[in-house]
């Protein structure tokens with residue numbers, strides 16, 4: 380069977396048509412030399428050739444795709460947001476292609492296991508692993524090259540990195556989530572959120588403005604998303620209007636629009652949680668899970684359990700099939716995981732909660748702040764919340 384029969388999107392544009400899209404050509408050449416990031420000057424000259432990303436979209440469909448429906452992430456962004464954000468996304472997707480190669484490389488199979496001591500004492504961070512660190516470096520270097528980022532705050536760093544005084548954006552990122560299981564080739568993911576730089580803080584000392592810019596509430600996000608590294612590499616993003624997923628086409632090196640306007644089912648039949656922790660759970664959560672397992676909840680169907688223990692993979696499934704993905708203990712981070720994923724889920728018509736409050740309304744008070752996280756179908760998350768007492772406060776720490 381030919382591969383085109385298997386792929387559910389239209390035939391790629393002809394090479395002649397590629398000439399109309401300089402960015403697409405650059406994407407292919409960058410992918411073939413993955414260690415060389417495109418610098419700002421190259422991007423600027425490519426942008427001069429193309430006049431502007433918006434002009435590429437003139438006369439084309441709302442998605443920014445070609446007449447035949449083939450639409451890349453950059454086409455789509457070019458048709459929907461301003462040039463600065465397109466450039467930033469261009470560099471971010473480049474970083475994620477490099478991470479996708481990294482996690483699939485036979486030479487890295489043991490790197491997920493080795494723990495490295497955290498550089499600072501008293502930090503609330505887990506000891507990072509080598510693949511996390513390499514992924515972090517890749518993202519940082521791409522964001523620097525974009526010329527569009529003022530500050531990057533990463534789950535891997537104790538404090539944010541100030542990059543450029545007039546960069547219009549602030550990026551928060553978990554460069555490689557789920558890496559603890561990577562030796563078994565379990566899917567992993569990159570999670571990111573993008574805010575506007577708060578110009579009213581420009582006069583402050585660098586450390587202070589770096590931190591305050593990174594501690595913005597989730598409801599100020601301009602864009603957010605994740606990249607899933609699994610049997611397919613999927614870039615799922617909201618630019619503030621709907622949630623869309625793009626699948627990496629290895630033959631062209633492009634992320635191609637495969638899931639436009641994802642709508643999470645209002646009700647699912649799957650719960651996703653580490654239920655080995657059942658005896659540490661509070662009463663409300665135990666009751667909820669016992670009830671839906673037996674088909675005695677608002678949805679009169681017996682729920683199934685699915686838990687990969689990799690947040691991006693568990694959320695991606697939940698986004699497509701519905702239900703609720705949760706981690707009821709204080710483990711996941713508000714800034715790097717909670718907010719970006721909550722924005723994405725809400726843009727898909729779903730709901731996010733810490734068990735009591737909407738995630739996006741919570742003001743972060745510290746960078747590595749952790750919280751219980753419940754994400755998923757509107758009705759499932761609301762039903763779960765209605766049990767009260769669903770946050771796991773007993774948190775002995777688990778070795779696995």
Ligand SMILES: O=P(O)(O)OC[C@H]1O[C@](O)(COP(=O)(O)O)[C@@H](O)[C@@H]1O
Nearest residue numbers: 505556557558559653688689690710
């Ligand atoms: O041990 P738990 O509570 O099941 O947590 C699993 C969760 O932790 C994560 O591995 C993230 O934790 P780390 O950032 O410490 O790796 C998620 O991918 C996953 O959903």
